[in-house]
Amino acid sequence: MRFTLNGDQFEVDANTVIGRLLGREPEPVQVHWVEVGGVRFPVKQALEAVLGVNRATFTSHMARLQFARLGFVTSNVPDRAHGRVEPRQQRPPAPGSVVGIEEAGEAFATLVAFLRHAPFTTCVDHLEHELVGIDSSTAPVVTRAAGLSDELLEAALIVRRDVGRVSDVIHATVIALALPKILEPGEVITNRPSLGPGNDKTRPFDLETDRRIAEFKVALWSGGDMARKRTLTADLVHLALDQSGRRPELWVAGAEPIRFLQTSTSPVGDLLSRTSRHLRARYHDRYGTDAIPLRDFVTQHAAHIHHRNIADVLPTVSTALG
Known part of the structure; x- marks a missing residue:
């Protein structure tokens, strides 16, 4: 499975996840977890270990989504038929809904990590040039390569709602x-x-x-x-x-x-x-x-x-x- 996180591309499969978490001591679970090899890990600890990136650069929701896509059972995601978990549909927070302080903090960390990866004006200018001449099949590839993803959009919407004033x-x-x-x-x-x-x-x-x-x-x-x-x-x-x-x-x-x-x-x-x-x-x-x-x-x-x-x-x- 390939995905983009803050502009960087990763390729991970279930065996890689199992291998990198095998024998690792799980930290205490606070809210969200992923079960790997019968052991429940805090979902951000797990993805940090698998990818080798700082857990402050992504949200628990984003981590749960990636593990769900690989077939692992995680918190707040129901177990589906044949033991496979389907990812939740990404959508902006409903009007008036409130996320927890932890989730809001993670959203802010995701947004800050993206903005610090490269000057935003430079990123947008580069993307504008890259989009010329592409079609519907290549647009998602170019967009995600620039770091613009559903996870980033959700984080930005949460931050704007919570800190808009x-x-x-x-x-x-x-x-x-x-x-x-x-x-x-x-x-x-x-x-x-x-x-x-x-x-x-x-x-x-x-x-x-x-x-x-x-x-x-x-x-x-x-x-x-x-x-x-x-x-x-x-x-x-x-x-x-x-x-x-x-x-x-x-x-x-x-x-x-x-x-x-x-x-x-x-x-x-x-x-x-x-x-x-x-x-x-x-x-x-x-x-x-x-x-x-x-x-x-x-x-x-x-x-x-x-x-x-x-x-x-x-x-x-x-x-x-x-």
């Missing part, structure tokens, strides 16, 4: 942890902070005190950051338009966003083209033209805005930035 968690946690470090003696928060995504009319800024207003952009830039550049510019303009007299601050993660603000020649109007009509109208009423290069806007109209690096006050962010 991770950016919101990061945003809220960054602001909450930064407050004790940035508030000055006697400074008081005067309005409910905006810890969730977006702002509303009653909370126009992420943070408002009796001395400052502040917006936080926590995304880590990695190249091809056009959407982040647009939202950063919108926050900059939003702060520049404030006339309360409080100190405006723009907090970002790392030096790259600040470098962009200081060097970009893109017209501010273009960068604001996908923001709200209200913000664009306020910008045009104040500054009169969309053609101001961003770097000129920063030095001429937004020079009073303080650029701050979140990594300077939160070492965790600094570590993530490398």
